[in-house]
Amino acid sequence: MAGHSEKVDSATLWGGNGSPFRLSYGKQWMWFFLVSDALTFGGLLCTYGYFRHQYGDWPIGEEVFNAMPFLGNGFPLLYVALMTFILIVSSVTMVLAVEAGHRLDKKGVIKWLTLTVIGGAFFVASQGWEWYHFIHGSHYGVILTPELMNDGWATIREVVGGGFSLDYGHGQMITDPVIVSQYMAEPLGAIQGANMLENEYAPMTPQFGNLFFFITGFHGFHVLSGVVINLLVLMNVRKGVYDDRGHFEMVEKVGLYWHFVDLVWVFVFTFFYLV
Amino acid sequence: MLRDDLDLDKEYSLSANHDDEHGGALRKKIWKVTAILTAITIVEVVTGGSIKQYYDGVPNESWWMIKWGFIVLTLIKAGYIVLSFMHLGDERKNFRYMVLGPYMLFIAYLIFNLLAEASYWGEIIHE
Numbered sequence: 242m243a244g245h246s247e248k249v250d251s252a253t254l255w256g257g258n259g260s261p262f263r264l265s266y267g268k269q270w271m272w273f274f275l276v277s278d279a280l281t282f283g284g285l286l287c288t289y290g291y292f293r294h295q296y297g298d299w300p301i302g303e304e305v306f307n308a309m310p311f312l313g314n315g316f317p318l319l320y321v322a323l324m325t326f327i328l329i330v331s332s333v334t335m336v337l338a339v340e341a342g343h344r345l346d347k348k349g350v351i352k353w354l355t356l357t358v359i360g361g362a363f364f365v366a367s368q369g370w371e372w373y374h375f376i377h378g379s380h381y382g383v384i385l386t387p388e389l390m391n392d393g394w395a396t397i398r399e400v401v402g403g404g405f406s407l408d409y410g411h412g413q414m415i416t417d418p419v420i421v422s423q424y425m426a427e428p429l430g431a432i433q434g435a436n437m438l439e440n441e442y443a444p445m446t447p448q449f450g451n452l453f454f455f456i457t458g459f460h461g462f463h464v465l466s467g468v469v470i471n472l473l474v475l476m477n478v479r480k481g482v483y484d485d486r487g488h489f490e491m492v493e494k495v496g497l498y499w500h501f502v503d504l505v506w507v508f509v510f511t512f513f514y515l516v
Numbered sequence: 517m518l519r520d521d522l523d524l525d526k527e528y529s530l531s532a533n534h535d536d537e538h539g540g541a542l543r544k545k546i547w548k549v550t551a552i553l554t555a556i557t558i559v560e561v562v563t564g565g566s567i568k569q570y571y572d573g574v575p576n577e578s579w580w581m582i583k584w585g586f587i588v589l590t591l592i593k594a595g596y597i598v599l600s601f602m603h604l605g606d607e608r609k610n611f612r613y614m615v616l617g618p619y620m621l622f623i624a625y626l627i628f629n630l631l632a633e634a635s636y637w638g639e640i641i642h643e
Binding site for chain 2: 259265272283287290291292294296303319332335340414490501511514
């Protein structure tokens with residue numbers, strides 16, 4: 242983390258016998274790995290952009306993700322905001338662990354790295370809950386109807402005080418109970434929840450579900466492996482492996498991976514939930 | 517492990533250990549960046565929760581501004597994470613450009629290609 246000045250002249254830098262970037266071998270290759278991983282995620286998110294751009298009509302994040310654990314629906318974006326915040330905080334504790342490592346402060350590294358692992362585990366668990374909710378779907382799902390607007394489907398919503406109404410497009414409601422029951426009596430089909438073949442959030446574009454599962458799943462797997470790697474390094478720190486080595490650069494290297502996971506989530510959050 | 521310890525001069529990343537005073541300044545910077553990232557996230561969520569894309573089924577005509585605002589905020593967040601938390605901003609300039617240059621170039625190219633292609637197919641589908 243020391244501010245590298247430009248004091249070394251280029252003949253020495255590029256003269257061999259060491260890295261021209263004055264980086265250790267491991268750190269440099271961690272960066273190269275991250276660039277390749279970023280290309281993978283970049284490709285996935287661009288694919289998401291491709292389908293979304295092509296279909297035009299796409300589910301809105303705050304309508305799909307509006308549930309809180311234990312509290313039910315009606316909290317748009319709140320839980321995912323909490324998850325995002327937790328991941329950012331765990332990134333901060335990771336920087337603090339790296340900083341403590343530069344001072345050879347073993348106790349500080351253990352403290353901050355432990356907090357990072359806890360934050361990461363919380364995020365993975367939240368992701369699991371989010372998936373469960375996404376797969377399970379809303380209370381009544383959607384029905385497919387030939388005549389309604391919006392490509393012929395409507396979300397069933399419960400009316401306070403009994404009965405149902407139909408939402409056939411971002412708040413365009415059919416409230417007349419006679420018409421509603423007519424539609425609900427003979428639907429062309431019904432979808433509840435989501436799987437790889439169909440989903441109630443975008444009945445006409447199953448790609449929405451596929452992309453959600455693939456991208457957040459791939460990211461979640463990165464978080465999970467990050468938590469495991471952080472745990473392994475934490476055990477090494479406790480054993481005193483890096484004290485013997487004289488530097489805590491391993492913490493810095495896993496830190497790079499951990500920040501990368503946070504970085505990807507920033508983009509996933511924006512494109513799946515916000516816009 | 518042998519190569520890792522190939523430590524040429526004080527500029528080498530393995531010699532990056534610092535004292536308490538330097539650490540204090542760094543921690544101050546870390547907390548500042550944390551505050552910025554948190555503030556941006558709060559602004560995003562409050563905006564996302566309060567301004568809707570549709571009001572009772574009628575599209576919000578000025579949504580595109582919010583959308584681009586979100587994208588700009590996201591890029592600012594990403595910049596802070598990469599340059600400050602991953603301290604790429606503190607690495608040597610040649611390394612910084614080697615990591616960022618090819619990546620940005622490729623992604624910009626991919627975004628352009630895929631969106632142009634998607635628009636084309638979108639027009640055909642909606643015809």
